[in-house]
Amino acid sequence: MKTGLLAGHHLLLHRATINLNLSPNWSTFQAVLVHRAPLRAHVHNSAPKCAAFPLEALHDEDIMFGRAVQAKAAEANNNNNKSKPGASSISNNASLKQQLFPSSSPARAPSVGSQSRTSSVADMFKKPGFGGTSSGAISASSRPSATTDPLTTRPANSAPRPPPNYGSSGSGRAFASLYNASDSFNDTPDVIEVSMQSTRRPQHDLTSSVYIEDDDFSDDENLDLDFEAPSALPVLPTGRISLEQHRELQKQQEEEVKESRFREPPSGTHTSVLSWPESSPSHLQPPKRELNPPPNTNTKHARLQDDDFDFEPPAAVKKPKRELPWTMEAESKEEDWKHAEKYPLEKSGYAPTPESKPKGSMLWNTTASAVKEQKKQLKDRQKSSSVAPKTEIPMDEIKKVVSSHLSKASAITLSGEQLHVKSLVVEKGQSVFFTGPAGTGKSVLMRAIISELKKKFAREPERVAVTASTGLAACNIGGMTLHSFAGIGLGKEDIQTLVKKIRRNQKAKTRWLKTKVLIIDEISMVDGELFDKLSQIGRIIRNNGRPWGGIQLVITGDFFQLPPVLDKDLNKQRDVKFAFDAATWNMSIDHTIGLTEVFRQRDPEFAEMLNEMRLGRISDRTVKNFQQLSRPLAFDDGLEVTELFPTRNEVENSNRQRLAALKGKIYRYEAYDTGEPAVREKLLANMMAPPVIELKKDAQVMLIKNMDETLVNGSLGTVVGFMNEATFELKAGSDFDDDEDLDKKRRIKAFTSALSNAAIEKGDNTEYPLVRFHAVDGTRRDILCQPEDWKVELPTGEVQASRKQLPLILAWALSIHKAQGQTLERVKVDLGRVFEKGQAYVALSRATTQQGLQVLRFQKDKVMAHPRVVSFYNKLYSAESAVMKRTKVDQSITKFAYKTPSVAQAITKQQQQRREVIDIEDEEERMAGYG
Numbered sequence: 045m046k047t048g049l050l051a052g053h054h055l056l057l058h059r060a061t062i063n064l065n066l067s068p069n070w071s072t073f074q075a076v077l078v079h080r081a082p083l084r085a086h087v088h089n090s091a092p093k094c095a096a097f098p099l100e101a102l103h104d105e106d107i108m109f110g111r112a113v114q115a116k117a118a119e120a121n122n123n124n125n126k127s128k129p130g131a132s133s134i135s136n137n138a139s140l141k142q143q144l145f146p147s148s149s150p151a152r153a154p155s156v157g158s159q160s161r162t163s164s165v166a167d168m169f170k171k172p173g174f175g176g177t178s179s180g181a182i183s184a185s186s187r188p189s190a191t192t193d194p195l196t197t198r199p200a201n202s203a204p205r206p207p208p209n210y211g212s213s214g215s216g217r218a219f220a221s222l223y224n225a226s227d228s229f230n231d232t233p234d235v236i237e238v239s240m241q242s243t244r245r246p247q248h249d250l251t252s253s254v255y256i257e258d259d260d261f262s263d264d265e266n267l268d269l270d271f272e273a274p275s276a277l278p279v280l281p282t283g284r285i286s287l288e289q290h291r292e293l294q295k296q297q298e299e300e301v302k303e304s305r306f307r308e309p310p311s312g313t314h315t316s317v318l319s320w321p322e323s324s325p326s327h328l329q330p331p332k333r334e335l336n337p338p339p340n341t342n343t344k345h346a347r348l349q350d351d352d353f354d355f356e357p358p359a360a361v362k363k364p365k366r367e368l369p370w371t372m373e374a375e376s377k378e379e380d381w382k383h384a385e386k387y388p389l390e391k392s393g394y395a396p397t398p399e400s401k402p403k404g405s406m407l408w409n410t411t412a413s414a415v416k417e418q419k420k421q422l423k424d425r426q427k428s429s430s431v432a433p434k435t436e437i438p439m440d441e442i443k444k445v446v447s448s449h450l451s452k453a454s455a456i457t458l459s460g461e462q463l464h465v466k467s468l469v470v471e472k473g474q475s476v477f478f479t480g481p482a483g484t485g486k487s488v489l490m491r492a493i494i495s496e497l498k499k500k501f502a503r504e505p506e507r508v509a510v511t512a513s514t515g516l517a518a519c520n521i522g523g524m525t526l527h528s529f530a531g532i533g534l535g536k537e538d539i540q541t542l543v544k545k546i547r548r549n550q551k552a553k554t555r556w557l558k559t560k561v562l563i564i565d566e567i568s569m570v571d572g573e574l575f576d577k578l579s580q581i582g583r584i585i586r587n588n589g590r591p592w593g594g595i596q597l598v599i600t601g602d603f604f605q606l607p608p609v610l611d612k613d614l615n616k617q618r619d620v621k622f623a624f625d626a627a628t629w630n631m632s633i634d635h636t637i638g639l640t641e642v643f644r645q646r647d648p649e650f651a652e653m654l655n656e657m658r659l660g661r662i663s664d665r666t667v668k669n670f671q672q673l674s675r676p677l678a679f680d681d682g683l684e685v686t687e688l689f690p691t692r693n694e695v696e697n698s699n700r701q702r703l704a705a706l707k708g709k710i711y712r713y714e715a716y717d718t719g720e721p722a723v724r725e726k727l728l729a730n731m732m733a734p735p736v737i738e739l740k741k742d743a744q745v746m747l748i749k750n751m752d753e754t755l756v757n758g759s760l761g762t763v764v765g766f767m768n769e770a771t772f773e774l775k776a777g778s779d780f781d782d783d784e785d786l787d788k789k790r791r792i793k794a795f796t797s798a799l800s801n802a803a804i805e806k807g808d809n810t811e812y813p814l815v816r817f818h819a820v821d822g823t824r825r826d827i828l829c830q831p832e833d834w835k836v837e838l839p840t841g842e843v844q845a846s847r848k849q850l851p852l853i854l855a856w857a858l859s860i861h862k863a864q865g866q867t868l869e870r871v872k873v874d875l876g877r878v879f880e881k882g883q884a885y886v887a888l889s890r891a892t893t894q895q896g897l898q899v900l901r902f903q904k905d906k907v908m909a910h911p912r913v914v915s916f917y918n919k920l921y922s923a924e925s926a927v928m929k930r931t932k933v934d935q936s937i938t939k940f941a942y943k944t945p946s947v948a949q950a951i952t953k954q955q956q957q958r959r960e961v962i963d964i965e966d967e968e969e970r971m972a973g974y975g
């Protein structure tokens with residue numbers, strides 16, 4: 045239905061651009077027209093290449109870019125203050141604060157942010173490349189490649205870009221690398237309320253400005269309709285209603301439908317708010333009274349996700365059930381059980397009080413087999429009542445109690461700088477790159493952002509695309525790889541071919557069109573060429589001249605960690621190209637933010653040692669300290685040391701030996717794979733979940749799927765036993781704290797016993813590992829690990845292979861690659877075989893303390909930082925420091941970052957280090973030696 049609407053809108057657009065004498069009643073058309081207007085304007089101005097511009101001549105897109113900016117410039121020029129050079133430099137100072145490391149001064153962010161955005165627009169327009177007047181405080185040279193040819197990049201190892209001119213500021217060089225904010229790329233408002241005669245639109249005569257080519261209609265559906273649901277959607281009745289009430293309601297709705305169908309639009313105006321594309325006319329009416337608001341179910345089962353209980357349809361839609369779950373089997377729908385199987389406690393979500401039976405189940409309406417079934421149920425119920433208490437238990441209460449018992453893990457509270465980033469992304473809709481040393485909470489922050497964005501776009505989940513550079517990292521945040529998102533396969537072809545490929549792939553195309561926010565995790569492993577390609581593809585597929593076609597980017601990672609994996613065949617000729625080397629990097633991001641508070645290592649000395657490693661500037665003292673960490677680790681609390689190796693073979697050997705050394709029965713779990721046998725094996729070869737996993741009691745394991753906020757991919761645990769689901773529920777029900785309400789204990793115990801019986805009767809007696817996890821917030825949680833699904837999607841979007849397996853791997857040993865992103869309390873690293881830049885830093889920075897770290901064969905020259913990465917961060921830090929000096933915000937930063945004395949100390953040290961970095965001009969040269 046939606047597709048039909050999309051195509052319809054677009055068709056109207058074409059009609060409109062040819063002939064403006066269109067019916068004014070089509071509000072949706074107006075919105076589309078406005079949305080597309082800048083593009084059409086461009087099409088006119090670069091007319092002869094209308095259809096071919098994105099594919100044949102990339103520099104034409106710059107023109108498009110320029111045109112879009114020009115339109116904005118007209119607005120900006122109206123504001124004299126902003127366009128005067130003096131005013132520009134003042135606002136640049138302000139914008140500098142905001143854009144460099146705005147996390148440093150969150151309190152100032154809102155006002156400064158708005159100022160900076162305004163000034164940056166003005167500056168942007170003044171660039172010669174954009175066709176505006178050119179006396180801006182930022183010279184065009186600050187972004188030479190952007191204004192001439194966005195895809196022409198300088199050679200990987202060439203000299204840094206020429207420093208921009210910031211007037212009197214001596215620190216402008218750094219500013220260049222960070223100067224990203226630009227209002228010229230602002231999103232048009234989501235709800236567009238505009239007249240056809242709007243003066244805000246560019247002064248183009250649309251009737252004569254458009255060249256329509258034969259194939260111009262071929263991508264009619266390629267519209268990004270940024271609809272916003274009307275503010276007043278009807279609320280479905282959620283409580284029980286009488287038959288009369290129901291009839292009354294129905295009548296009322298029918299009348300409304302009739303009315304709205306024949307209602308004439310107000311005459312003399314072409315302005316109207318977009319309607320929800322899939323809504324019936326009645327949806328445009330104010331909401332009906334809510335008869336019975338749904339119960340507020342905030343508590344969760346330990347294994348449930350945030351919104352698990354949101355699946356429940358309103359009571360008026362889904363028939364409330366009075367029977368306890370184990371008596372419902374015969375009549376429950378397949379979906380109910382699927383869901384219940386996944387989340388056992390969902391079974392308890394039934395209303396306890398009798399409900400009037402639906403028509404079909406009345407006695408006089410019932411078939412003989414149904415009567416038989418009812419008798420059976422009655423019998424079952426009587427049987428259960430020998431276990432369950434006589435009085436029926438309110439299931440909501442049970443659910444609440446069980447959940448509160450099981451989810452004891454408390455959520456992490458975000459720090460000030462993390463909150464600031466979240467607000468920039470979620471509330472202000474800015475494109476942000478947040479970075480920082482290992483352990484500064486980038487992943488935690490990203491998870492929080494994703495969760496907020498999912499809430500924000502709850503009605504249109506497809507608006508948020510969660511991706512990461514590698515499958516492993518993607519798995520970590522519940523997303524897909526950037527390649528999969530884009531539908532480009534390996535992405536080796538040129539842009540033109542890739543665009544064709546995507547257009548043939550309906551799912552990928554839809555993803556590109558629907559996505560409003562694109563999350564990219566572990567950016568350090570994204571190739572710069574790929575970044576540029578995707579930015580261009582976004583512009584083409586979405587028919588939008590802004591970078592990435594106007595998609596908001598949320599990017600994180602630390603370029604000092606693992607670099608992109610080079611394709612041995614294709615990239616023999618060139619050095620690694622980081623995402624920040626991409627020609628479109630600066631223009632794609634509004635804010636670059638450095639997180640400074642290290643959470644993983646609370647010991648300032650250790651944090652400093654790691655920071656030296658990160659920068660590749662290791663003092664003799666630090667070398668000595670690391671060498672002293674070669675002693676063996678010994679603990680008697682059951683948690684074993686995790687060994688990190690550079691290669692997979694080393695990892696497998698180590699795990700095999702450790703398992704063999706354990707006594708006890710082996711439990712073997714074979715994966716259930718699907719897919720064409722010919723390709724299945726290959727596709728599933730790199731999957732984190734192994735084809736077979738053998739476990740024993742006391743085996744050390746790592747969770748490879750996210751369960752909730754604190755039990756995440758990477759959580760380490762120990763197998764404490766094996767049991768079936770029913771036994772586990774029984775344990776959960778009986779194993780309460782002493783201070784729990786006795787009555788509740790009794791109820792839960794009764795409930796879980798009954799559940800246990802039901803499961804056994806169902807014949808589900810498989811024993812799964814019960815794992816005691818060490819959650820990321822420091823709590824311990826016992827989880828019965830049952831099989832989960834992993835899927836491999838082809839670029840066509842089809843699932844080509846899947847695997848069902850326990851979400852566990854043996855974790856005495858891990859590869860450094862797999863360990864990226866993890867926090868480990870006991871780590872042993874042998875640096876002897878480290879071969880990649882950033883590898884040693886990733887490995888050692890997994891540890892939380894020196895006491896929990898053993899390092900073998902530490903050599904200074906094994907610790908390599910890429911010189912261009914060093915240079916990139918030098919610019920960030922020196923730019924930030926310049927702002928700090930100029931605005932004297934040091935004190936506020938210290939205050940802002942202050943948490944505990946030890947952390948404050950660490951922060952102060954980091955600040956000192958940052959200032960040191962400013963003065964190491966020759967450091968880059970020294971670093972080049974590592975190349």
Ligand SMILES: Nc1ncnc2c1ncn2[C@@H]1O[C@H](COP(=O)(O)OP(=O)(O)OP(=O)(O)O)[C@@H](O)[C@H]1O
Pocket residue numbers: 456457458459462480481482483484485486487488489602643644820821864865866867889
């Ligand atoms: N606001 C916070 N309060 C308390 N602990 C936090 C906070 N943010 C992160 N942490 C903890 O710090 C540790 C590191 O967090 P996280 O893995 O998100 O860091 P990171 O920057 O992604 O590290 P890396 O770059 O190594 O992947 C985790 O144990 C996490 O629970």
